[in-house]
Amino acid sequence: MLDDLFRRIFVVTILTSYTMSGFFKSSIGRKVAMALSAFFLMFFLLQHLSINILSVLSPETFNEVSHFMGTNPLVQFVLQPILIFAVVFHFVMGFVLELRNSRARKVAYAKNNGAANSSWMSRNMIWSGMTILAFIGLHFVDFWFPEMNTKFIQQDWSGTMEGVEGLRYHHELVEKFVNPVRVGAYAFAFVLLGLHLAHGFTSAFQSMGGTAGRKKILQTIGKAYSILIPLGFITIAVYHYFNH
Amino acid sequence: MDLTLKIWRQVDAKDKGKMVDYKVTEISGSMSFLEMMDVLNEQLVNAGDEPVAFDHDCREGICGMCSMYINGEAHGPDRGVTTCQLHMRMFKDGDTITIEPWRAAAFPVIKDLVVNRSAFDRIQHAGGYISVNTSGNTQDANATLISKKAADTAMDAATCIGCGACVATCKNSSAMLFVGAKVSQYALLPQGQVEAADRVRNMVAQMDLEGFGNCTNTGACEVECPKGISLDNIARMNRELMKASI
Known part of the structure; x- marks a missing residue:
């Protein structure tokens, strides 16, 4: 009885993964894969902003939450690799799709009026995406690489540092926003992120086949999300610049 | 109205093709875009030149044959119309109109503005x-x-x-x-x-x-x-x- 059940589960899993692998090789499958990684990244942004807000409201709580996120094995060894995979996948797939799409039109129009029928954001996802990629590079140099160095190379998981009372995270964050050039670069990148999200939010739902009949509400939520999330990050950076 | 037309000319699928300028005069605003093209072709034929090849059939917006990328937009600047339904009143005297074939690797150009x-x-x-099965015993459409x-x-x-x-x-x-x-x-x-x-x-x-x-x-x-x-x-x-x- 149990053998039979396991055999059935095995057969269904093999068949499903076989048909799904074909699905993800199709143009629509790639869109769905882009949308799924986008959903994960949009959820991550919301979570990241929620923690960043704490740096303004309560430095102590921000330190505690940061220490939890930085040392919890589930976050470090499960969620973090998934996040890195989602980021890399979203970018690589974005470039692959851009390349494939450029091959689909070998001769360009002498005159093309894209603004007549589509938004700037929707036509320039690759450029806003590349700005965000450059920002992630800066963000990694600022925070992620030093954090990995402290924890995995120097094996220091205490969350403290010399000269700083208590946990170090709030101190490190504020230190970064002393430089106006960095604050400006962060703000610029987040404006581009906002433009990316302004198209990407509803686009992800459309790719998943979800917008039919529910366009208005999704567009409203998308607009709010694409304005509030970048505005939140920018406000926090500016706040720390003026209050360090 | 008098117009300058910049039209994609390509002899056949293998030809590289190029944009060529033409002038048309006394075009009425009530003409359709294809009628304006007819005027141009008549002009070209009378001068002993090769007329511009373009797709068209019903000329009432239902067959889907007429194509043309006009001033950077498919079927031109009007909305909800095919090129045969596009009226010349959408343009002004002295305008320059760029006319190209559909551009896509999957739609190769056959000649001028005609694509496959x-x-x-x-x-x-x-x-x-x-x-x-349509041979005999055809079900009544309203039965379902x-x-x-x-x-x-x-x-x-x-x-x-x-x-x-x-x-x-x-x-x-x-x-x-x-x-x-x-x-x-x-x-x-x-x-x-x-x-x-x-x-x-x-x-x-x-x-x-x-x-x-x-x-x-x-x-x-x-x-x-x-x-x-x-x-x-x-x-x-x-x-x-x-x-x-x-």
């Missing part, structure tokens, strides 16, 4: 039909109950005339609005259910094989479509393919 849209036919052949909403939405999808403006307009040369409409017109009706999974799988596979690009949901196709085919059809096709693949 057989890729659409091959997508249709891959699954854009229902298998029904269909809700008014489903019938209307299916009919809206079926109004696609396969002109290819969606492909021409899309920055990625994607054919998803066309394929979405053709999948939807059957997916919404009981008659289409029997072959639904194979239909969407085969049509999407053929679309990919033809070399059309990937849809990035810019929505340009919906705006430029002369029949107002909705983006909802692409979402429905995505759902149909997911359903067929799980």
Whole structure:
């Protein structure tokens, strides 16, 4: 009885993964894969902003939450690799799709009026995406690489540092926003992120086949999300610049 | 009105092609764009030159033959019209109008403004039909109950005339609005259910094989479509393919 059940589960899993692998090789499958990684990244942004807000409201709580996120094995060894995979996948797939799409039109129009029928954001996802990629590079140099160095190379998981009372995270964050050039670069990148999200939010739902009949509400939520999330990050950076 | 036309001229599929300038005079605002092209061709023939080749058939916006990318837009600046329905009153005296063929690797240029849209036919052949015996014992159409909403939405999808403006307009040369409409017109009706999974799988596979690009949901196709085919059809096709693949 149990053998039979396991055999059935095995057969269904093999068949499903076989048909799904074909699905993800199709143009629509790639869109769905882009949308799924986008959903994960949009959820991550919301979570990241929620923690960043704490740096303004309560430095102590921000330190505690940061220490939890930085040392919890589930976050470090499960969620973090998934996040890195989602980021890399979203970018690589974005470039692959851009390349494939450029091959689909070998001769360009002498005159093309894209603004007549589509938004700037929707036509320039690759450029806003590349700005965000450059920002992630800066963000990694600022925070992620030093954090990995402290924890995995120097094996220091205490969350403290010399000269700083208590946990170090709030101190490190504020230190970064002393430089106006960095604050400006962060703000610029987040404006581009906002433009990316302004198209990407509803686009992800459309790719998943979800917008039919529910366009208005999704567009409203998308607009709010694409304005509030970048505005939140920018406000926090500016706040720390003026209050360090 | 007097106009300057910048038109793509290409002798055959192998020719590199180039833009050539022409002048036309005394064009009436009541003329259709194709009638203006007729005036130009008459002028060219009288001068002993080769007329500009362009596709056209019904000249009443239903056959989907007339194409032309006019001033950077499929079927020109008007909305919900094909090129034969575009009136010259949309332009001003002294205007320069750029006229190009549909640009897509899957729609190769045959001559001047004429492109080969057989890729659409091959997508249709891959699954854009229902298998029904039509020799004798034909069922009464009203015997199968269909809700008014489903019938209307299916009919809206079926109004696609396969002109290819969606492909021409899309920055990625994607054919998803066309394929979405053709999948939807059957997916919404009981008659289409029997072959639904194979239909969407085969049509999407053929679309990919033809070399059309990937849809990035810019929505340009919906705006430029002369029949107002909705983006909802692409979402429905995505759902149909997911359903067929799980």
